[in-house]
Amino acid sequence: MTLSRRGFLNAAAVGATGTFAADMTRLDTLRHSAWADEVKTQGKRVILLWLAGGASQLETFDPKPGRPTGGPYRAIPTSATGVHISELLPKMAARIQQTTAIVRSLNTKNADHGGGAVIMETGRIKDPGIEYPDLGAVCAKELGRLDSAVPDYVSMYTSTEGRRKGGSGFLGSRYAPMFLSESMQPENIRRLESISDLDHQDRLALRDLLAKKFTQNRHSDSLGSHTQAYQRVRGLMASEKLFDIEQEPAEMRAKYGPTQFGQQCLIARRLVEAGVPFVKVARAWWDSHGENFETHRELCADLDHSMSVLLDDLKDRGLLEHTLVLTFGEFGRTPGINSSLGRDHFAAAWSATLSGCGVRGGACYGKTDEDGHKVADGEVGAGDLFATILTALGIDPNKEYHVGARPVPLSDFGSKPIKDVLV
């Protein structure tokens, strides 16, 4: 059954203009589980700040000051009582209680860039028999609107190292990301000057006619997905201005600052404000095998400023309670410090954050041991983190898609949401 916001609102409107009995109809509407689910997810958005290459949990959200593994940076108190984070994140420290939950007990078991990225993109290990959609595609499907004029999933990854597009897997190309890699503006989105707007509409109509004839008596998910993608072309073309930060007042651009990551965070805010359900901003590259502390001094300054301004801006616009802002990458970094004063790949005990929508600000879940080598309390995997994300968005993580006859739950089999970080 396909439901839409419009369908629900029509039903609700009938109730609103009717009698007491009609009001009861509204309540019945909410009892209908699928519609009730849609109410829960209405207007929900996600911004994933993907810390590509693997940020160090010890220099961000799980510092170990004074321990042999702790590195030189101090831990500073945050606005949440008893919660300390690295001194490299002073702006975020002031915002933890109001906005952000920290999960310090991720054990995702795979410390290889490619394998780790698959796990943290899809919330499960790779299965050769099935191509899973990534979090962005799932959110695009669950939070997007069929009649939306904006993209459902935008992914920005402008550095080249470790660049990954992400993918919609078995959900099909309808939920694949609009991928920005070479510039912050979508490429090939403008109508060619040699074609008039009328010509363009006529071409779409002709394509639609031919497609309908072709698909008669043919039942294929990929054909349907292809057609749906074309049906959204004109809306997507009209979304070009969303990527243009020159449309913002100079004061707002100045707040986000001059770095590319800051500017991409501003674009992300513009996109979610316009209704894009999922935006991924990749900040590469944190893979600090050498000079870990200098690398994190640079990159944490960028993260701290950009993330803080983004959260403030979302809050000021009344968007934060509907927008979930996430930080994680493919893994964390080793507690051990190598001879180049670097840290290497590490997936056994690392951190992620969730801010905003559905999240209990100031919550700090899980614990690593005193040197950060192992999870000491509250171990969770990628599936649990994904179940938490989906729950925060009002999406049932146990809901199933079907690939042929095979049921596939949205978050991995056996995963559970971390209730302590949810409101």
Add this chain to the structure above:
Amino acid sequence: MASDPTKLQKTKDIGIPSIAMCVARVPNSGRLIFGSSDFKLHEIDVFAEKPQPTTFGGEGHQSYVTGVVLTAPNIAVSASYDGQLIWWDIEKREPTRKVKAHELWIRRLVISPDGKTISSVADDMQCKLWNAETGEMLRQFSDHKPITPHDFPSMLHAVTFSADGKFIATGDKVGHVAIWETTSGSKVATVEAPGLYTWDPKQRRHSIGGIRALAFSPDNKLIAVGGIGQIGNIDHLDAPARIEIFDWQKGERKHELNNDKFKALVEDLVFDPSGQWLLSSGGAGDGFVTFTNVETGKTIHQDKLPMHVHQLALNESSDTLFAVGHHKIVVCEFKADPPPADPAEAAKS
């Protein structure tokens, strides 16, 4: 005894539990005072039969100890990423004075040749001069921008006094060196070594490198600048150790030296008192030591060391080096052979 870099041989290799970031040597001895990643100062006599570090006590630093100098026979001053300078009674191994010196991480501490002034540099991009005895700040100056041209925080890693103490030089992350008159605080020259700073605008979008070591030649005419060359993959210290030598008064670059054997970061530079050779050391995975002919720029001798070296000390005759670094302290000698005996004297004996 004269030195001969070609005779370099390791004579001590001592394991330590922490990463030694800095060292000062008690004159005419094998006693080293080193600061380390455990936030503490330690003392070790490397010439003892079984060298064992002894740790200083009291309320010390709150982060890595990145600088230590001896200001009097029984007094050491240390600096740390915690922004503090601490004066220590060496015999008691207790702190005697603390000064909040910088707002951000102190990267290096040096002492003037007359022992009266110490200088600290930090990521607040300030160079500060301190009365070594009283702890009073004498002056501060900076010619270093806090933000790199690529909008990230810069760092001020390096500072050195000239051999006569008249000048002081500071070097930052993007390769800018400023040279100051010590007594007036006036800037007298600048040199640029941008080849020591790698900005990756596309693949990884951050930077690495910077000036990590500075040294004036004994006649003050030259300044050597050390770090690492242009790195392709900035995840690693994957470029040749690099030294540039300038005739700073003329504003000319005399040598631009990329090490042909070691991919590494130059952490320390020391001129031979005669000015004939320049000793550089540092590391990546392992460590290295290189002696360079100052006149020709040719390598006289170089060898691998068993750890990434963070700082060196030389003995009085400049024929023995004491290197501290990643979980090790190493002593190397490079003594010239004694001159051949006079045949007439030999016959008499």
